[in-house]
Each structure stands twice: as structure tokens, then as C-alpha cells.
Amino acid sequence: APTASYAAVFTSNAFCGAPVTLGRRRMHEGLPLQALCINNKVSNVCAAGDGVADAETVCSAVAAALDLPGGSSSVLPSSTGVIGWKLPVDAMVKAVPDAVGDLQRDSLLPAAKGIMTTDRYPKLRSVEACGGRLVGIAKGAGMIEPNMATMLSFILTDLDVPRSELQRMLAAAADSSFNCMSVDADQSTSDTLVCISSATTPLKASRDQEALAEFEGALRQLCEELSGDVARNGEGTSHVIRVRVSGSPTREIARGVGKAVVNSPLFKTAVAGNDPNVGRLVGAVGSYLGRAAPELELGGVSMRLGGRTIFKQGSFDLDSEAEAELSAHLKQALITGEGGVSLPYPPHERCVEVEVELGNGDEAITVVGSDLTREYVDINADYRS
Numbered sequence: 001a002p003t004a005s006y007a008a009v010f011t012s013n014a015f016c017g018a019p020v021t022l023g024r025r026r027m028h029e030g031l032p033l034q035a036l037c038i039n040n041k042v043s044n045v046c047a048a049g050d051g052v053a054d055a056e057t058v059c060s061a062v063a064a065a066l067d068l069p070g071g072s073s074s075v076l077p078s079s080t081g082v083i084g085w086k087l088p089v090d091a092m093v094k095a096v097p098d099a100v101g102d103l104q105r106d107s108l109l110p111a112a113k114g115i116m117t118t119d120r121y122p123k124l125r126s127v128e129a130c131g132g133r134l135v136g137i138a139k140g141a142g143m144i145e146p147n148m149a150t151m152l153s154f155i156l157t158d159l160d161v162p163r164s165e166l167q168r169m170l171a172a173a174a175d176s177s178f179n180c181m182s183v184d185a186d187q188s189t190s191d192t193l194v195c196i197s198s199a200t201t202p203l204k205a206s207r208d209q210e211a212l213a214e215f216e217g218a219l220r221q222l223c224e225e226l227s228g229d230v231a232r233n234g235e236g237t238s239h240v241i242r243v244r245v246s247g248s249p250t251r252e253i254a255r256g257v258g259k260a261v262v263n264s265p266l267f268k269t270a271v272a273g274n275d276p277n278v279g280r281l282v283g284a285v286g287s288y289l290g291r292a293a294p295e296l297e298l299g300g301v302s303m304r305l306g307g308r309t310i311f312k313q314g315s316f317d318l319d320s321e322a323e324a325e326l327s328a329h330l331k332q333a334l335i336t337g338e339g340g341v342s343l344p345y346p347p348h349e350r351c352v353e354v355e356v357e358l359g360n361g362d363e364a365i366t367v368v369g370s371d372l373t374r375e376y377v378d379i380n381a382d383y384r385s
Helices: 018-029 052-065 089-101 107-113 163-176 209-232 251-262 266-273 280-290 322-331 374-381
Strands: 006-010 035-039 073-078 123-129 133-137 152-160 190-200 241-250 302-305 308-312 352-359 363-370
Touching: 006 018, 006 163, 018 073, 052 073, 052 302, 073 190, 089 302, 107 123, 107 133, 123 209, 133 190, 133 209, 133 280, 133 352, 152 209, 163 190, 163 209, 190 251, 209 241, 209 363, 251 280, 251 363, 266 280, 280 302, 280 308, 280 352, 308 322, 352 363
Parallel strands: 035 073, 152 190, 241 352
Antiparallel strands: 006 190, 123 133, 133 152, 241 363, 302 308, 302 352
């Protein structure tokens, strides 16, 4: 049935895809939604012709096949894939009846698999709350440093949450999860995060703050789990890097420090080689702080890798024993098989643990990212060929 309970956040990339433009229009119009239409391989970004009209044509075909009373306005589109390629509208319209015929209520796993591109495995998570359930899927392995949500992620729930509350909650959940994650520092032109509710299960009371808080906590947990899966599934990833930054004067400085670490090519490649070259870690933090907060007093800064202090009071704290421990930590955090072979489902909660204490305030944040391997270069060198 059509629902008015939905929310979305989109990329802030200035050259956003046509589906993002259309999605923003849907959000502004506020009409009931009843379907999501997602394609991979072609992102419909800055292609020749009218990309918005192309996306609208496909939405119209979906609405017709499903006999939706709201027409194309009740369908929210999303696309991912090669930038600059034109959407194959005729082929997609022709394929719509078969896609509609494959719809089922048993599992969201086929959808999670269907939106994959260079992903090594589907990303699917579920959380229970308030007598109902939230189920989410995500797509993404490369071109990942969101500044709103994630590459593509869709969350479905039966819980009836007022739209204004849902939009606020989703934006906050994205900020503490997907916006604290980076694989390669490249923000996508198609980033979309959507939460849509069938509204079939009422909360204890629509104005019950305790119920709303429980739902918001579940939504945040789901987004954090999905963003962790995206980092774990990064193209060529052999280590997930988790950076906990504390003692920051602002949340944004804390986020910037964390991203400076997970986006440093030198630190990422050292991690890939199980080399505890912590000079690269300190250099990345110092480079960011020198640009973003040169006024900070850094005498209280300390850093830890794998739980071991490696830097404090402006000096390294290392010896041969420490080097051996740090190297062992990196090897234990590997999520690939023997010889660096990618696993279909890499182990969860196995991370290179980095802690940075700035000693300049009370704000804290956790940022996740991945290392940089030869496999990443190979995948992206041959992406279109």
C-alpha cells in the first residue's frame, strides 16, 4: 500500500546522478511512495540526453506493471555503476515485467545480491525494535567516502514512524555511521540512503518519546552495522581500519582526524603489508591538524595501535618488542584467506584498532576504513574493460 512514512538523504556531490535529482524531487513533493526501482552497472550521471526523463520513464514502467495508483511519482529510483553512461531505457522497460514477476515477500537477500557491482558479498542486516523490525541492505565497495549516507542503502521497516521524525533520525544515523566511513576518499555521485515503512505496526504511541528513542537506536545500530560491512567489503580490502578519536574540541575535528588516518595512502599501504610504520599514522594526524586546527595545543596527544601506546607527549614510545606486537596485531586483523585471497564472507569484528587522544576537549567519534592493496588497483584499472 502507499506509504507516507519514508525518509532519504543523498550525496552532496555537485555532479549528482539524475536519480538523485528525481529523488530529491520526490522528497519535496511528499507524495506517498509504494516502490523502489534500483539498477546497477549504469549510474545515469551526466550522460548525454535527459537523464531525469530516462529515470522517470523507467519509474512509469514500474508503476504500470505494479498497477500503482500514484503512477511514477510513487516510485523512487536509484542507480549505481559507470559514470557518464546513458541508461538503457528500452532494455530496462522491457525487463520490468520479469522483475515484477520475481517479487516475493520471503527475503530481502535477492535484492541485496541484485544491487552488487564489484561487491564481493551481499550486505544484509536486521534489527528488532518496538515490536517490529528493521531490515537493511547496502551496496558499495569502491568510490566510497560518503558525505550524507552511503553509496546505495535501503532500509525497510513495518514500524509506523511519523515522517518528520524519521527524516531527522535517518540524517542523524547517517552522520554517525556512513559519514564516518571511507574506503578510498572518493565521494560517489549517486549516494542514496532510504528508509521506507509499510506503517503496518504502530509504535506504542506515535508521540511516545521512549518508543521513538528505541526506534532511533535501532536505526542507528543498523546503519553502523551496514557501514561496517561496506568497509569490510571494500575493493581489495585485506584489513578494516577502525580509528577511535577522543578528546577533540569538536565533532568535526574528530571526524577529520579519523578520516585523515583511513584515507592516508601511505598508512593504508603499510597496513596492507602488515608493516607497523606508525610514523605514517602520526604524520597523517599531524598533517590534518596543521591544516584544520593549527591553534591546538598538542602536548596531550597520545596514540595507540592494537591497544599499545606508540606515541605520547610529542615522542614515539617504541622498541623491538613493541614492533613485534604491532606487526602481530596487523596480521591477526587480516580478513583475507591464505595468500591474500579474498573470502566470500570476510570475518566480522576483526579490525586494525587505532586510538587517537587529542587532549583538547570531550568530543569523540569512531571512523572506519580499509587498507590499500594491489587488488584495489587491479580492480579499478580494469573496471570498464
